[in-house]
Amino acid sequence: MILYDFPLSEQVRVFLRLTTLFRHVFHFLQRDDPLDHHAALLSLFEIVDATARADVKSDLLQGLERQRGILSSLRRNPDVDAGTLDKTLRDLDEAIESLHASKGKFAEYLRNHEGLMAIKQRANLPGGVCDFDMPTYHYWLSLPVEVRRSHFSAWVAPLLSTQTALELHIRLMLESGKSFHLEARNGLYQQNKVGADARLLRVGVEEKFQCVPEISANKYQLNIRFLEMDETTRTGVVSTLVPFELVFCSF
Known part of the structure; x- marks a missing residue:
């Protein structure tokens, strides 16, 4: 069966786009070829663009806290499995706490990263990141895979709390x-x-x-x-x- 999701609010639309883009990033990042890491970087740039006008952290916190409130009210319901409910509530608590601990607006540090934004600007042009246009990017793609992956992991790390919270929020929405x-x-x-x-x-x-x-x-x-x-x-x-x-x- 092929599944098609249709969001009924702009907030959920942004959440679904981000979830898809994060999956693209990690799919290509786990591979070793420079072209796969280029594709991962393009998906990371799409995440930056997709959230330019959205307050992702605030909207996601609001959704998670609403879900936590609804689930907390089910504690005394004899038809609800207490173990599963407690685990889900712990997952929500951890996701909310992690989001509160993250600093700044979502992906703000990426927008302020001069080197990445230079690549992003050229990537918007057809063939704009050829080696003769961007020798510095060509150099980065030529680095050992472990070095490239280490750099990329550092760029993605501040986004992981949001990515984990998004996956949880969408999963709970669909499961219910x-x-x-x-x-x-x-x-x-x-x-x-x-x-x-x-x-x-x-x-x-x-x-x-x-x-x-x-x-x-x-x-x-x-x-x-x-x-x-x-x-x-x-x-x-x-x-x-x-x-x-x-x-x-x-x-």
Whole structure:
């Protein structure tokens, strides 16, 4: 099953983008080739751009503290596993404490790093980081892999508390979601009420149906069109019935 997430607020949209970009960074960073470390650095620059106008730490703290408050209220519920609840609350406490301990705005030190921002500026141009344009960057990519990874780890280290908190926040949001097995007739599904508290929707479609959900949603209405795919091109709305899974995440 292929899963598609749809954020219902700009805050959650930023969180999902950051989560994806962090995964890109660490995927390429664990490899040894200079081109992989170049790709990791480009993803790091995307993190800088994606958070230019967002107060990530404040928004994330607000979300984590809200989740902690809701879970704390379940301590006396006999239907809740006490061990799992206590562990989750400890994870939330650690994430919140770590965020409070981090200094400055998210990624602020990267924006003030003269060398990295020089690379970032050139990287925005097609072919802008060729060795004849940026010999200093070419030199860095030519360093032993252990040295490059050590430098990169130092650049990423101040972001790790936010990355860990993001993963926890999104995971709890998805795990608490209410799941429904539904059908879209002639590739169309409509629902008149989403709910004011909904923060994220997840749509799951079996790969064999070869279609992609196009989602439009607010707290009053949800519309999903399942579009047929030809490689990477949408060819129109599916004309048959499409079973799918829909998850509402409000936590």
